[in-house]
Amino acid sequence: MSVAKPLPHDAAALHVTGAARYVDDIPTPKGTLHIAFALSDVAHGRLNGLDLTAARAAQGVHGVWSGDDISPMPDCSPSVHDEPLLCTGEVQFLGMPLCMIVADSHLNARRAAALVRADITPAQAILSIEDAMAAKSWFDGGPRVYARGDPDPALKAAPHRLTGAIEMGAQEHFYLEGQAALALPQEGGDMVVHSSTQHPTEVQHKVAHALGVPMHAVRVEVRRMGGGFGGKESQANALAIACAIAAARTGRPCKMRYDRDDDFMVTGKRHDARVAYEVGFDDDGRLLGVRFTHFVRCGWAQDLSLPVADRAMLHADNAYFLPAVEITSYRLRTHTQSATAFRGFGGPQGMLGIERVIEHVAHHLARDPLAVRRVNFYDEAGGASPPGPPRDISEPKRNTTHYGQEVSDFCLGGLVADLEDRAGYGARREAVDAWNAREPILKRGLGLTPVKFGISFTLTHLNQAGALVHVYQDGSVHLNHGGTEMGQGLFQKVAQVAAHRFGVGLEAIKITATDTGKVPNTSATAASSGSDLNGMAVQVACDKIKAAIVDWLGDPQARFVDGMVIAKGEARPFAEVVNAAYQARVPLSATGFYKTPDIAWDRDKGQGRPFYYFAYGAALTEVVVDTLTGENRILRTDIVHDVGASLNPALDVGQIEGGFVQGAGWLTMEELVWDDAGRLRTHAPSTYKIPAASDRPAEFNVHLWDGANREDTVYRSKAVGEPPFMLGMSALMALSDAVAACGDRFPALDAPATPERLLAAIEAVRA
């Protein structure tokens, strides 16, 4: 039994001893060249020319290539071919690569890059939401609208009505390992690329396109990344392409890694956004009509912004039934870094909108926000009755989302009740209120927020995966699949599945690097789908090999357990049976393929069943705020989170803890600041603060909700990568609650809620 065991990460010992090998650690062949980009110092303008004289003459430089030297210019975009590797005329953001330096060392390449002089005629830059709206600068041909019914009559008829808006900042991924690639030219024009990417197939595709060769001529390998968080889904393309074309031109291995400052200046971040709302509700806080407008700042290129903004719209309900709702989403094109995938992929922005609405409604009615949340929850799924008085069965069901998907697995009624019980919500609410009545300076706050997150890529065809499993004649197993490891523990979970299928120990399973030559046409390790998709594909491959062995054994009842194969009443070691099967010429290698069933999505209509299932969770966070300065601390966080039947509780708890901390960081301390010229002023750890170990809650309790997935996922588990990120909303709501204790007005707190912003909110509620 290796599934469901709380085993440590397979590479934990390698990580802590420094032996784990990342792209930058791979020993490079003699003669390897190194690449650096020279970046634009202007946000928008016309590139008239580059003075490359000094750079070309600099020590160790083998070549300097600009848009004039590379034709056709390779494209780095994952979507609409709007991202030239190097500027070809129009400078589109401050930090845009203008030319590439190829030198004998990383430092020489960077030094030469600093010598490049660009002649740019500046033009008016579109930076803010206001700039972009005024210029109608947007993607997707204009706003996208999804709706259920018409909210206008509901808003007009509602006993209460409020309007408001919340701003939420961008977020830097801050993967500890920066972007990196190493290209090794092969015979006959073939190319091998080591890339720090979540999407090896896309790197293969883009490199092949750049080199003008078929995909079969490019092999991409990824052993592991030092964190990804979505930041290596499309952003790895540029480095891999630059290395590949330089390697093809020079015939020498080429390597590139961004310095941290360059990584900040060049790569995309989480989309910052504004969500404006108009809500009508009854005396109990039941939402009757809601109108949302999403303003999403996408940066200069389309990248993944459309599906990100779509997902924000699909999570505009979070856990709540919205009887009449209209969501209008503007995907704004600005002269800044191209915003990209980041854990949650738009879901957090959409959810924060409705959570703000709930808080606003509760404040208006002077009710506990948790009570307002409860009256708006979707119907609890069958088999469990929600707490509270039974509802009149003649009432219409409240279990269909605004995009027409039935919510058939809703468990937040019970899950939140469990959280309340475990964390002592009622007593602590009273204690916090009493504290706030007594203490003039330090105010406490509680925030309890739920998460309902849809699992599947909304682009339906991406929901597929492949695996390749070999059993060697000594009984050891070589495991490969399309998912990538970025510290999340995917490889260990999938290895547990393989070990479980064969009934052998983990030591019999060899985890191997993701390789486009072994498993083709993979999707990015993204959308929390890694274990769901690849675990299933591996299961299929293992079962094919088992079936061949069972067939040869001639006992359909044969079982594989505890390192033994039990057939025809006889138990023999797995290795012995495998060796005999080999000698009997039984095939011991198989591919596996899996596609998620039962999903369908019409993006234009905004209707369908885009998600195979939902993952749920809830967090209760308590904070204390110094009302003289806005300084604050998270005192305690309690989480109950639904991972179905966990494949590995230790790894799942780790993802939940990390997700919460990263989510709370987004909303409380991580602040990206661009100046009026479009220059990102926060581009290093000295100016951009991410949560450290000491910023986690002083008391931090994570409990896994006890329940199997209703859908037939791998061992009935649920995806865990993204959903816990949004539990961080509880920290923002707790801060808002503490601010609300200072006065009568609604805090209307924007994010990130930095100390200065908190102090301003405190002054505002007192005004």
Next chain:
Amino acid sequence: MYNFDVVTPNTIAEAAAAMAGDEAQALGGGQTLIPTLKQRLASPNTLVSLSGVSEMQGITKSGDTLRIGGATTHHAVASDGSYPGLSGLAGQIGDPAVRNRGTIGGSLANNDPAACYPAAALASGATIITNTREIAADDYFQGMFETALEEGEIITAVSFPIPQAANYQKFVQPASRFALVGVFVAKYASGVRVAVTGASNDGVFRWTEAEEALSRDFSAAALEGLSVSEDDMISDLHGTARYRAHLIKVVTARAVTAAS
């Protein structure tokens, strides 16, 4: 890095002679200067390392005066304890690596607007002792990165009158942990002095209204009703002028409470 010469004098006289050379620059612990050179924000031909000058090392107490050699590290001051408020400040500078290399002379000569030591020197009414003269702290600090030091002049020691009570409170910018606002409060028989670092466009300054109020009544309550103008405060990505002005009063109150 680029090519430059390093000279390692053993005496103040040798150091002063070396400083007379073409484009010479004194090197303390190098915690600011070396990164500056790496960025080519400065490129002197000669670095005169002061760390081997034994006359500039060490801490001596005589009566109510503490004399600290200009080449003494923050760690040494933090460990000394003769002037607890000052040792407390030194222990909050940077990180252990900075504290083990950085020196009091280097910090005061650089006069970074977010540095900690200028607040202590100004609030204590310290005397800056150089190879040629003695300069009162009130005359020494002349704006952001500006001091009364002449070309080639070396801080050999700093002399602090030890107060009856003192405390330094630092409100840090969370990413860099530099002072967004730092306030040093020192209470002497002659009155209270309050110096503020991190906040002003003019570098470290004395908050005289608070000094008067605290000289009458050394308690946080004495600050009620006072306010700091935001006019000359720094406004940057880490905080507005208004926020910094607000923080000065709060942080001063904390320092007074901690010193009481």
